[in-house]
Amino acid sequence: MGFKLRVYYEDTDAGGIVYHTNYIKFCERARSELFFQQNHLPSDGEKSGFVVRSINANFLGSAILGDMLSVTTKVLKRKKASLILEQSIYKEDKLIFKMEVTLAFVSNGKPKIIPEHLHNILDFK
Amino acid sequence: MGFKLRVYYEDTDAGGIVYHTNYIKFCERARSELFFQQNHLPSDGEKSGFVVRSINANFLGSAILGDMLSVTTKVLKRKKASLILEQSIYKEDKLIFKMEVTLAFVSNGKPKIIPEHLHNILDFK
Amino acid sequence: MGFKLRVYYEDTDAGGIVYHTNYIKFCERARSELFFQQNHLPSDGEKSGFVVRSINANFLGSAILGDMLSVTTKVLKRKKASLILEQSIYKEDKLIFKMEVTLAFVSNGKPKIIPEHLHNILDFK
Amino acid sequence: MGFKLRVYYEDTDAGGIVYHTNYIKFCERARSELFFQQNHLPSDGEKSGFVVRSINANFLGSAILGDMLSVTTKVLKRKKASLILEQSIYKEDKLIFKMEVTLAFVSNGKPKIIPEHLHNILDFK
Numbered sequence: 001m002g003f004k005l006r007v008y009y010e011d012t013d014a015g016g017i018v019y020h021t022n023y024i025k026f027c028e029r030a031r032s033e034l035f036f037q038q039n040h041l042p043s044d045g046e047k048s049g050f051v052v053r054s055i056n057a058n059f060l061g062s063a064i065l066g067d068m069l070s071v072t073t074k075v076l077k078r079k080k081a082s083l084i085l086e087q088s089i090y091k092e093d094k095l096i097f098k099m100e101v102t103l104a105f106v107s108n109g110k111p112k113i114i115p116e117h118l119h120n121i122l123d124f125k
Numbered sequence: 126m127g128f129k130l131r132v133y134y135e136d137t138d139a140g141g142i143v144y145h146t147n148y149i150k151f152c153e154r155a156r157s158e159l160f161f162q163q164n165h166l167p168s169d170g171e172k173s174g175f176v177v178r179s180i181n182a183n184f185l186g187s188a189i190l191g192d193m194l195s196v197t198t199k200v201l202k203r204k205k206a207s208l209i210l211e212q213s214i215y216k217e218d219k220l221i222f223k224m225e226v227t228l229a230f231v232s233n234g235k236p237k238i239i240p241e242h243l244h245n246i247l248d249f250k
Numbered sequence: 251m252g253f254k255l256r257v258y259y260e261d262t263d264a265g266g267i268v269y270h271t272n273y274i275k276f277c278e279r280a281r282s283e284l285f286f287q288q289n290h291l292p293s294d295g296e297k298s299g300f301v302v303r304s305i306n307a308n309f310l311g312s313a314i315l316g317d318m319l320s321v322t323t324k325v326l327k328r329k330k331a332s333l334i335l336e337q338s339i340y341k342e343d344k345l346i347f348k349m350e351v352t353l354a355f356v357s358n359g360k361p362k363i364i365p366e367h368l369h370n371i372l373d374f375k
Numbered sequence: 376m377g378f379k380l381r382v383y384y385e386d387t388d389a390g391g392i393v394y395h396t397n398y399i400k401f402c403e404r405a406r407s408e409l410f411f412q413q414n415h416l417p418s419d420g421e422k423s424g425f426v427v428r429s430i431n432a433n434f435l436g437s438a439i440l441g442d443m444l445s446v447t448t449k450v451l452k453r454k455k456a457s458l459i460l461e462q463s464i465y466k467e468d469k470l471i472f473k474m475e476v477t478l479a480f481v482s483n484g485k486p487k488i489i490p491e492h493l494h495n496i497l498d499f500k
Contacts, residue, residue: 006286008279010396012389014440019385020177021149028146029258036256036316052145057180065389066286131411133404135271137264139315144260154383161381161441190264191411270427271399278396293390302395307430 002072002090003030007063017062023097024057027087030071031103038121048107053082061096063089069096075122076100081111083122127197127215128155132188142187148222149182152212155196156228163246173232178207186221188214194221200247201225206236208247252322252340253280257313267312273347274307277337280321281353288371298357303332311346313339319346325372326350331361333372377447377465378405382438392437398472399432402462405446406478413496423482428457436471438464444471450497451475456486458497 005026013019035042043049063069070090077084082104089097105114130151138144160167168174188194195215202209207229214222230239255276263269285292293299313319320340327334332354339347355364380401388394410417418424438444445465452459457479464472480489 006279006283008275008282009292009388009390010275010278010394013384014387014389014391015174015384016389016391021146021153021385024146024149025258025260028260029256032258032316033256041316042259049140052184054184055145055180055182057182059177059179066282066291131404131408133400133407134263134265134417135269135400135403138259139262139264139266140259141264141266146260150383150385153385154381157383157441158381166441167384191407191416265424271396271403274396274399299390302434304434305395305430305432307432309427309429 002070003033004068004070005029007065007067007069009065012065017064018067020059023059023089024055024099026069026071026089027073027099027101030073030087031085034073035121040118040121048105048112050083050103051106053102053104055099055101057097057099059097061091061094063091063096067091078119080113081105083114127195128158129193129195130154132190132192132194134190137190142189145184148184148214149180149224151194151196151214152198152224152226155198155212156210159198160246165243165246173230173237175208175228176231178227178229180224180226182222182224184222186216186219188216188221192216203244205238206230208239252320253283254318254320255279257315257317257319259315262315267314268317270309273309273339274305274349276319276321276339277323277349277351280323280337281335284323285371290368290371298355298362300333300353301356303352303354305349305351307347307349309347311341311344313341313346317341328369330363331355333364377445378408379443379445380404382440382442382444384440387440392439393442395434398434398464399430399474401444401446401464402448402474402476405448405462406460409448410496415493415496423480423487425458425478426481428477428479430474430476432472432474434472436466436469438466438471442466453494455488456480458489 007018011018011022032042072088074086075083076086082102084100084102086100088095105112132143136143136147157167197213199211200208201211207227209225209227211223211225213220230237257268261268261272282292322338324336325333326336332352334350334352336348336350338345355362382393386393386397407417447463449461450458451461457477459475459477461475463470480487
């Protein structure tokens with residue numbers, strides 16, 4: 001279920017647990033992997049792609065060195081030029097992190113309608 | 126004004142701009158620096174310290190290699206065992222990132238009243 | 251063959267390729283994974299473990315966003331309290347990075363003989 | 376003396392000290408800063424710049440959260456299309472890391488003679 005990853009030394013900090021912003025990086029890996037799995041880059045040409053507009057994150061638990069985590073991603077809302085995704089990180093069955101992320105599709109820095117084939121890649125449940 | 130930092134290669138990604146989660150790391154540097162400046166660690170003994178409970182972030186602009194950024198921090202709300210801070214990142218006069226972060230003070234994993242001397246360190250405008 | 255990993259945005263920099271030190275992080279992941287695969291942490295109790303003493307690295311090629319890389323690890327030399335490993339990173343069949351890393355086993359900051367069960371974990375070809 | 380930096384949480388790992396590859400990142404910051412200080416990017420146009428060819432690093436000590444470190448850089452050898460630098464990291468007066476790094480100047484992926492104005496920027500003692 002979801003995108004799996006291992007926690008390595010680089011992900012932890014002197015507090016002995018995963019450094020807080022790294023959970024947000026793990027979610028980005030999971031989003032990118034959705035594209036890679038379909039032999040696609042998370043962009044449509046050099047000048048257009050998704051950018052993160054906002055993140056609303058809750059840190060509910062913690063992970064340590066060696067943990068296997070899984071990241072799930074679902075679409076909360078689809079608009080013409082943006083998407084809201086909900087991403088959750090689990091340590092075994094325990095939810096340790098949850099965020100809503102708003103992604104805008106931009107071309108040369110301006111909002112653009114999301115191309116159909118990219119919408120299809122994100123057509124997961 | 127605020128905490129100053131330079132954008133290095135490590136902070137950027139293949140999109141040519143700062144990788145989105147790094148703005149959140151920059152805010153953590155600024156919070157920690159408030160403590161370091163007063164010869165204090167951002168914790169009170171090995172087993173107690175502030176942990177991030179939630180982040181509500183808006184990505185309003187972007188920074189590139191070599192940019193000098195400044196991070197401002199103010200207290201939005203003080204509670205007995207937690208704090209809400211507002212942190213903003215500026216590129217010259219332009220606001221490029223803003224977040225609210227809720228920090229809880231914990232000891233051995235449990236909520237604890239924030240010690241007075243730590244509250245004082247955060248007594249900035 | 252070896253430890254597989256994907257290149258994500260966080261691994262790249264504004265030059266469009268993987269940031270140079272990240273190849274060295276990829277090698278650390280591969281070393282740690284050898285231990286994790288055997289349900290072991292890369293240390294033997296809180297106060298003892300391997301530390302990196304030296305690295306001699308050659309950057310022979312480059313990787314980009316989305317690449318699948320593999321890291322191979324072999325023991326070049328075994329001593330009582332240290333090891334020299336050779337680690338190579340391949341992009342498909344192409345060698346893009348190679349390093350020799352000397353690891354010392356330390357306990358409370360002092361050199362210590364490597365415990366037999368840890369030597370056995372590293373008994374790969 | 377040299378380039379100064381603070382150790383933040385993001386630089387440390389669960390071992391309680393700075394993650395080994397981050398010393399190599401600190402050296403890159405110091406190299407880039409030499410260029411930024413002269414209002415220059417560490418490249419000469421989009422398609423040319425210095426790339427790291429090899430690193431020979433010795434980890435002699437360690438740093439922890441909150442430490443102020445300084446990085447010194449000197450030129451060991453100048454060639455037409457490459458440079459060898461020696462970079463050292465100090466924690467107060469104590470040398471904790473030292474490396475030799477070979478940088479090649481490349482344009483569109485091919486070796487190129489280092490432009491004079493870039494050589495001048497690196498004309499430090």
